[in-house]
Amino acid sequence: MVIGTSKDSKFIVEEAERPWYDSKKGISEAVKALDGLNRLISERYIAGYQRGEPLNDFYVLGAYYLDSCGNCARIKGRISEDFFLNIPSVLSNAEFWNYISDGNFKNQVHTFSYDGGNMPTSKLKCASCGEVWTIDNCRDTVIRSEVIVVPLNEFIGKTLLDVKTVYSQRDDAIYDMYSGVAIRNDRYIDLSQKFPNGTREWELEIVKNASGWICDEDGLNDSYVIQFGDETKFMKSSYYHSACNDANLEDEMQKRFEAIFNAAGFKVVGFTSIVNEYCTCEICAPWFNFETEFGIIKIGWRKRVINIDWSGLDVLHENIFSLFKDESVTKGYFYIHAWGYEKAQEYLDSIYGFLLKS
Numbered sequence: 001m002v003i004g005t006s007k008d009s010k011f012i013v014e015e016a017e018r019p020w021y022d023s024k025k026g027i028s029e030a031v032k033a034l035d036g037l038n039r040l041i042s043e044r045y046i047a048g049y050q051r052g053e054p055l056n057d058f059y060v061l062g063a064y065y066l067d068s069c070g071n072c073a074r075i076k077g078r079i080s081e082d083f084f085l086n087i088p089s090v091l092s093n094a095e096f097w098n099y100i101s102d103g104n105f106k107n108q109v110h111t112f113s114y115d116g117g118n119m120p121t122s123k124l125k126c127a128s129c130g131e132v133w134t135i136d137n138c139r140d141t142v143i144r145s146e147v148i149v150v151p152l153n154e155f156i157g158k159t160l161l162d163v164k165t166v167y168s169q170r171d172d173a174i175y176d177m178y179s180g181v182a183i184r185n186d187r188y189i190d191l192s193q194k195f196p197n198g199t200r201e202w203e204l205e206i207v208k209n210a211s212g213w214i215c216d217e218d219g220l221n222d223s224y225v226i227q228f229g230d231e232t233k234f235m236k237s238s239y240y241h242s243a244c245n246d247a248n249l250e251d252e253m254q255k256r257f258e259a260i261f262n263a264a265g266f267k268v269v270g271f272t273s274i275v276n277e278y279c280t281c282e283i284c285a286p287w288f289n290f291e292t293e294f295g296i297i298k299i300g301w302r303k304r305v306i307n308i309d310w311s312g313l314d315v316l317h318e319n320i321f322s323l324f325k326d327e328s329v330t331k332g333y334f335y336i337h338a339w340g341y342e343k344a345q346e347y348l349d350s351i352y353g354f355l356l357k358s
Contacts, residue, residue: 059096062087064137128244142245161222175234180215188212254286264348278302305337306344
């Protein structure tokens with residue numbers, strides 16, 4: 001394997017003059033531990049975006065790209081373990097692409113995603129198995145994020161800063177409070193007109209605070225004292241090993257779908273998970289073939305809708321299709337898209353009723 005070019009030679013000579021976070025030696029030391037890698041990402045971001053320092057490009061651990069602006073990009077996609085076996089922990093830009101070319105790994109490097117700020121910390125645990133994250137397994141992360149609203153009654157009398165501190169120390173996920181530091185309480189609801197002297201219809205329809213949320217524009221800050229009924233919202237980011245994520249998604253979706261089949265009256269004889277036929281990314285759950293007393297019905301999430309497919313039933317498919325003639329959704333002779341679990345159960349109710357009479 002040939003590593004290095006004349007451009008790299010110049011880079012190596014100049015490296016002694018570079019700060020630790022922009023030299024191969026300093027970065028090699030940093031990436032020996034997860035805390036060091038996180039510090040490295042933070043230091044480069046500050047150097048690039050706050051101090052405007054010119055930075056060199058590096059690839060670390062075969063999984064992350066440190067660019068010249070101070071960003072950390074993660075190499076995404078299903079990459080074979082062979083790719084990581086012998087790759088040096090730190091490579092310059094040219095060295096990395098030489099490694100890719102010499103090892104015939106080029107087709108495995110799919111995309112880059114600028115999510116370096118979502119690197120797990122050493123105190124975090126996998127949300128499924130509970131194993132802590134280390135420098136050896138940090139690249140095997142699938143991040144699933146959701147917005148959650150959290151009641152704060154246990155913090156009554158404490159400050160908003162106390163709330164932030166407690167949630168920053170949790171090890172099950174990373175909890176990021178939204179900028180603006182929002183608090184919601186029914187007592188903040190104000191249905192009086194926001195524009196009492198307005199003349200346009202839309203102005204007359206707007207009230208001051210219909211939802212009860214307040215933020216920094218209302219004078220909210222870290223010294224705010226939590227009161228009864230207060231709640232806040234976080235972006236909760238849970239970290240999973242790839243295998244744990246796959247198993248968790250399959251188990252979670254299987255239980256949700258089986259519940260709506262049972263609620264619709266079907267007798268579930270068995271089920272088989274299959275590849276998601278719409279999207280095969282790491283955060284999309286598999287689809288399922290549910291075997292019922294009438295035959296197989298395929299079901300699975302298709303972006304924002306649930307695809308229900310009755311092509312596996314031994315019936316005239318258009319007869320089932322006719323049940324949904326008044327539904328203004330995407331549908332065909334053997335499938336229909338449901339907007340959520342409640343609607344999916346409603347459609348399964350109709351299918352079950354039809355099959356029961358056939």
